[in-house]
Amino acid sequence: MTTRERSILKGALAGMIGGLAGAGAKVLAEKLFPPRVAGQTPPPVVLVEQFAGHALPPTQQQAAMHGIHWGFGAAAGGIYGALVEMEPSVGAWKGAAFGLTLNRLTHESILPRMGLAAPKEEQPTQERISEWVTHAVYGIFTDAVRRAVRKSL
DSSP states (O other), X not given: OOOOOOOHHHHHHHHHHHHHHHHHHHHHHXXXXXXXXXXXXXXXXXXXXXXXXXXXXXXXXXXXXXXXXXXXXXXXXXXXXXXXXXXXXXXXXXXXXXXXXXXXXXXXXXXXHTTSSOOGGXXXXXXXXXXXXXXXXHHHHHHHHHHHXXXXX
């Protein structure tokens, strides 16, 4: 068995690519198991509307949602890839632990504190379960693609 040299840069690059794949998998998972009911504003749209100081038309809402979703997915994947490169145990449960941790940090902590989502205790059960499941999917896909890309670098 050969041991490859650790590289934070290569790990981050592989993680970013993995994060994009994970973000795509999360979008598909949310189509099967949506986190919000129709008419409920997603946190990325709330953020952009707060920043802009006005409500966005539907086309701009979609652009804001996708931009933040894909950008955050790639950035989180890049951080994950760099961390796994330096400490392989971060990749526990084939990335599921990463996805679940990300959900805990974002949807259950940071977003409620920023006023972009209801506190965890007030979030509908459907939303909380969906976020847990789809973030696990995100983490697993991010890790699988990260591993494949990293082997080729």
